[in-house]
Amino acid sequence: MRRSKPRIGLTASENAAAGLCQIPAAYQRALLFCGALPLLLPLELSRADCAQLSRDLDGFLFSGGPDIHPFYFGEETLEGCADQSQARDRTELRLFAAARQKKKPILAVCRGAQLVNIALGGDIWQDLGFVSRPLPIAHRQPFSPSRPSHHVSLTDGSLLARILGETRLAVNSAHHQAIRRAAPGLRVSALAPDGIIEAVEAADGSFLIGVQWHPELLLDSQPHARRLFRAFADRCQNTP
Numbered sequence: 409m410r411r412s413k414p415r416i417g418l419t420a421s422e423n424a425a426a427g428l429c430q431i432p433a434a435y436q437r438a439l440l441f442c443g444a445l446p447l448l449l450p451l452e453l454s455r456a457d458c459a460q461l462s463r464d465l466d467g468f469l470f471s472g473g474p475d476i477h478p479f480y481f482g483e484e485t486l487e488g489c490a491d492q493s494q495a496r497d498r499t500e501l502r503l504f505a506a507a508r509q510k511k512k513p514i515l516a517v518c519r520g521a522q523l524v525n526i527a528l529g530g531d532i533w534q535d536l537g538f539v540s541r542p543l544p545i546a547h548r549q550p551f552s553p554s555r556p557s558h559h560v561s562l563t564d565g566s567l568l569a570r571i572l573g574e575t576r577l578a579v580n581s582a583h584h585q586a587i588r589r590a591a592p593g594l595r596v597s598a599l600a601p602d603g604i605i606e607a608v609e610a611a612d613g614s615f616l617i618g619v620q621w622h623p624e625l626l627l628d629s630q631p632h633a634r635r636l637f638r639a640f641a642d643r644c645q646n647t648p
């Protein structure tokens with residue numbers, strides 16, 4: 409008998425100006441490619457809704473998007489901080505807590521990785537202009553995001569390194585913020601050559617991986633992007 413596909417909840421972006429709940433199609437394509445069934449989630453979900461979804465779905469992808477309000481990590485809004493969505497911040501933090509409680513696999517991309525870190529008590533740089541770096545890597549790359557622009561070094565023995573079977577990846581980069589201190593319960597699994605944290609994962613070995621790059625846009629060119637989505641879908645399929 410053919411097994412049903414894992415159902416993966418995909419968080420949406422709010423386009424407040426146009427009144428839209430939207431998501432770049434690349435996320436859906438990546439999840440479909442690796443055999444999962446993506447389900448786009450609403451922008452507004454109560455705690456009870458999040459608890460129900462965490463029971464009913466097999467995993468969650470926290471997608472990229474605008475900045476997270478600095479109050480969530482105990483800071484004032486600084487120059488360089490950009491647009492944010494109140495509905496999305498609130499819903500994603502609720503959903504993350506519920507999904508972790510149910511031990512569901514989580515893949516978090518760009519903003520998603522920052523959200524995971526903030527949810528667990530870590531913080532972020534509100535703008536990379538605040539960071540003194542030995543090498544001015546263009547984390548907002550000046551060309552198509554489907555082409556890699558910088559490398560990352562993976563932490564030996566990390567879940568990410570074991571999944572990908574590599575120690576160094578070429579990745580794309582479309583962020584002006586980044587994780588500053590990894591939250592308790594997380595460990596750093598990738599660094600850029602300028603020391604910026606590019607991936608984190610759960611220290612307890614559960615499938616919680618946040619990447620600062622956009623693997624959904626590298627599906628065609630980078631085997632590591634396909635491997636990451638496949639590993640995520642497999643874990644969603646095999647988690648009770």
Ligand SMILES: [Mn+2]
Nearest residue numbers: 547581600620
């Ligand atoms: Mn980067």
